[in-house]
Amino acid sequence: MERIVLPDIKDLHLIDVYIQNGGYQAVKKAYAMSTDDVIAEVKKSGLRGRGGAAFATGLKWSFMPKTTDKPKYLCVNGDESEPGSFKDRQIFEFNPHQLLEGVLIACYAIQAKAAYIYIRGEYAKWVKLLQKALDDAYDKGFVGEKMKETLGSQFSCDIFIHKGAGAYICGEESALMNSIEGKRAYPRVKPPFPASNGLWGNPTTINNIETITNVPAIINKGAEWFSKIGEPKHPGTILCGVSGHVNKPGVYEIPTGTLLTDVIYKLAGGVPGDKKIKCVIPGGSSMPPLRGDQLEGVKMDADSLKAIGSGIGTAGVIVMDEDTNLVKVLARISKFYHHESCGQCTPCREGAGWLQKVLERIAAGNGVSSDLDLLISIASNIEGNTVCALGEAAAWPVRFMVTKFRQEFETYVKADVSIPVPNKVHSMRATEFPVADIKL
Amino acid sequence: MEFSFSEENKNKIPDILKKYPHAEAAVMPVLYLAQEQNGWISQEVINEVASVLKMPSEDVLGVATFYTMYHKSPAGKYHIQVCTNVSCMLRGGYDIYEGVKKRLGIENGGVTPDSKFSLEEVECMGSCGTAPMLAVNEDYFENLTVDKAIEILDSLK
Numbered sequence: 001m002e003r004i005v006l007p008d009i010k011d012l013h014l015i016d017v018y019i020q021n022g023g024y025q026a027v028k029k030a031y032a033m034s035t036d037d038v039i040a041e042v043k044k045s046g047l048r049g050r051g052g053a054a055f056a057t058g059l060k061w062s063f064m065p066k067t068t069d070k071p072k073y074l075c076v077n078g079d080e081s082e083p084g085s086f087k088d089r090q091i092f093e094f095n096p097h098q099l100l101e102g103v104l105i106a107c108y109a110i111q112a113k114a115a116y117i118y119i120r121g122e123y124a125k126w127v128k129l130l131q132k133a134l135d136d137a138y139d140k141g142f143v144g145e146k147m148k149e150t151l152g153s154q155f156s157c158d159i160f161i162h163k164g165a166g167a168y169i170c171g172e173e174s175a176l177m178n179s180i181e182g183k184r185a186y187p188r189v190k191p192p193f194p195a196s197n198g199l200w201g202n203p204t205t206i207n208n209i210e211t212i213t214n215v216p217a218i219i220n221k222g223a224e225w226f227s228k229i230g231e232p233k234h235p236g237t238i239l240c241g242v243s244g245h246v247n248k249p250g251v252y253e254i255p256t257g258t259l260l261t262d263v264i265y266k267l268a269g270g271v272p273g274d275k276k277i278k279c280v281i282p283g284g285s286s287m288p289p290l291r292g293d294q295l296e297g298v299k300m301d302a303d304s305l306k307a308i309g310s311g312i313g314t315a316g317v318i319v320m321d322e323d324t325n326l327v328k329v330l331a332r333i334s335k336f337y338h339h340e341s342c343g344q345c346t347p348c349r350e351g352a353g354w355l356q357k358v359l360e361r362i363a364a365g366n367g368v369s370s371d372l373d374l375l376i377s378i379a380s381n382i383e384g385n386t387v388c389a390l391g392e393a394a395a396w397p398v399r400f401m402v403t404k405f406r407q408e409f410e411t412y413v414k415a416d417v418s419i420p421v422p423n424k425v426h427s428m429r430a431t432e433f434p435v436a437d438i439k440l
Numbered sequence: 441m442e443f444s445f446s447e448e449n450k451n452k453i454p455d456i457l458k459k460y461p462h463a464e465a466a467v468m469p470v471l472y473l474a475q476e477q478n479g480w481i482s483q484e485v486i487n488e489v490a491s492v493l494k495m496p497s498e499d500v501l502g503v504a505t506f507y508t509m510y511h512k513s514p515a516g517k518y519h520i521q522v523c524t525n526v527s528c529m530l531r532g533g534y535d536i537y538e539g540v541k542k543r544l545g546i547e548n549g550g551v552t553p554d555s556k557f558s559l560e561e562v563e564c565m566g567s568c569g570t571a572p573m574l575a576v577n578e579d580y581f582e583n584l585t586v587d588k589a590i591e592i593l594d595s596l597k
Contacts, residue, residue: 084526084527084568120566162459167506167508183503244530318526332526342506
C-alpha cells in the first residue's frame with residue numbers, strides 16, 4: 001500500500017530531501033491552475049476532513065466568498081488533544097514540508113493571505129520542529145513575499161504558527177479562532193459560520209493538519225487516483241493511532257475501509273496475553289464505544305462506523321481487554337471532559353461534573369441502582385444543549401458505555417434503591433445520535 | 441515582586457506582534473515569554489503584559505487563567521506532568537503517577553520544599569502510542585515503567 005501522508009522516506013523532514021523527492025512541485029502545478037480548478041480537483045478527489053466531522057474539504061473551501069474586501073484566512077488545526085489521538089505529531093516530525101505545501105495550495109485556493117497553524121502547547125518539541133521546517137521554507141523562497149519569484153506567481157501568503165497553552169476546547173474550530181485572537185477559547189454560536197465570519201470577523205477556513213497534508217498528493221497525482229484509494233465515499237488513507245491493550249501501539253497509515261480487526265490484530269499485533277477484547281473506542285475518547293462482540297466486519301471509515309453507531313472521529317483506536325474495569329475507565333473519561341469543559345454553557349459545565357461525581361461514586365462502591373439511569377438522564381440533557389460539540393463528547397461515552405455494558409455497571413452498584421429519574425429530554429439542536437426518550 | 445521584561449525579551453515582542461493584525465492576539469505568546477523569564481504568571485506579570493500590549497489587565501488575567509499551561513503560582517525547577525488519561529491509564533499511567541507522588545512526597549499541584557520539583561496530573565499529552573509517559577517541563581519521556589520514571593526523577597540535578 002502506498003503511504004500518502006507519512007511516506008517511508010528517510011529524513012523526509014529535511015527540506016532538501018523533500019525537494020529531491022518531488023516536493024514543492026504540487027504548489028507550482030496548483031498555482032498554474034485557476035483557483036476554481038484547484039477547488040474542483042479537491043472536490044472531485046472526495047477528500048474529507050480528518051479532524052472528526054469528515055466534512056468534504058473541497059466543499060468547505062468553496063464556501064469562501066469570492067468577492068470580498070476583507071482579508072481571508074486559513075487556520076490549520078493541530079490542537080490534537082483528544083485522548084487516543086496522536087497522529088498530527090507524526091506529521092510535524094516526519095513530513096512537515098508536505099503539510100506546509102498543502103497550506104500553500106489551500107491558501108491559494110481560497111485566496112488567503114495568511115495561514116495560522118495551531119499546535120497544542122504541550123507539543124513544544126513539535127512546534128520547534130515545524131518552526132524549523134517553516135524557516136527553511138521561507139529561506140528557500142517557498143513562503144512569503146519571495147514565493148512570487150520562486151514560483152513565478154502573482155500570489156503570495158504567509159504562514160504563522162500559533163502555540164496553544166493546554167485547552168482541549170481549542171480543537172473546536174471557533175474556539176481555536178478565539179484562541180488565535182488572544183481570547184479565552186469559548187466556542188462561538190453558529191451561524192454565522194467561519195466562511196463568512198471567522199478570524200477577526202473575516203472569511204476563514206479551518207482544516208485539520210492531516211487533511212491539508214493530503215492536498216499536495218491530490219494535486220500531483222490527480223483526483224481520480226486519490227478517489228480510488230480505500231472506501232469510495234471516504235477515500236484516501238487515514239492515520240490510525242492504536243493505543244491501549246495492544247502489543248504494538250502506534251500510528252498506522254491505512255486505506256479507509258480497512259477492517260478494524262485487521263488494524264488491531266494484524267497491524268497492532270493483537271492483545272497482550274491473547275486476551276479477549278471487551279471494548280474498543282474506534283475514534284478517540286469522545287466517540288461511542290463498541291463491544292468486543294461487535295468488531296467483526298467493521299470497517300474504518302466515516303460511514304461504516306456511523307452505521308454501527310459510532311464514529312471515525314480522529315481514528316484513535318483505544319483497545320481494552322477483558323480485564324479492564326470499564327467503570328473506572330468511564331469515570332476517567334468523564335473527569336477529562338469535566339476538566340476540559342470551557343465553562344461557557346451550563347449543561348456541559350455542570351453536567352460533565354455531575355457525570356464525573358456519579359461515576360466516581362459508583363467506582364468507589366457507593367453507587368445505587370438508580371445511578372445508571374441518572375447518568376443517562378444527565379448525559380442526554382447535555383447533548384444538543386450546548387454551543388459546541390464538547391457537550392456530545394462528554395455525553396456520548398457515558399450514554400453508550402452504560403447502555404452497552406449495563407450488566408457490568410450493575411455489578412458495581414451496591415444498594416437497590418428506586419429513586420425516580422426523569423427520562424424526558426429536550427435537545428435544542430440536532431445531534432448525530434438523537435435521543436427523544438431514553439431507551440435502554 | 442516587580443516584573444518587567446528583560447531587554448532581550450523586550451526585543452522579541454515586535455517580531456511576535458508582526459504575526460498578527462491585532463496586538464491582543466499576541467497575548468498568548470507574550471505570556472509564554474513572560475513565564476519563561478519569571479517562572480510563573482503573577483499579577484505583576486499580567487500588568488506588564490497588559491501595558492506592553494495596551495489591553496486591559498483583566499483580559500490578560502482572563503487568558504492566563506483559562507489555559508492550564510500558564511502557572512498561576514510558582515512551579516518547581518522541574519515541572520513533572522504525568523498523564524493518567526485513558527490510553528496511559530490502560531498501560532499503567534496511575535502506577536507511574538503514584539510512584540512519582542511517593543518519590544517526591546507531594547500531591548497533585550504541590551511543590552517540593554526546595555522548589556526543585558512540582559507535580560501535575562495532566563490530561564492526554566498525545567503519547568497514547570508510547571504510553572505511559574511523563575513530561576519534565578517541555579520534554580516527553582515515554583514507554584515508562586515505574587522504575588524508569590524514578591530513575592528519570594533521580595537523574596535531575
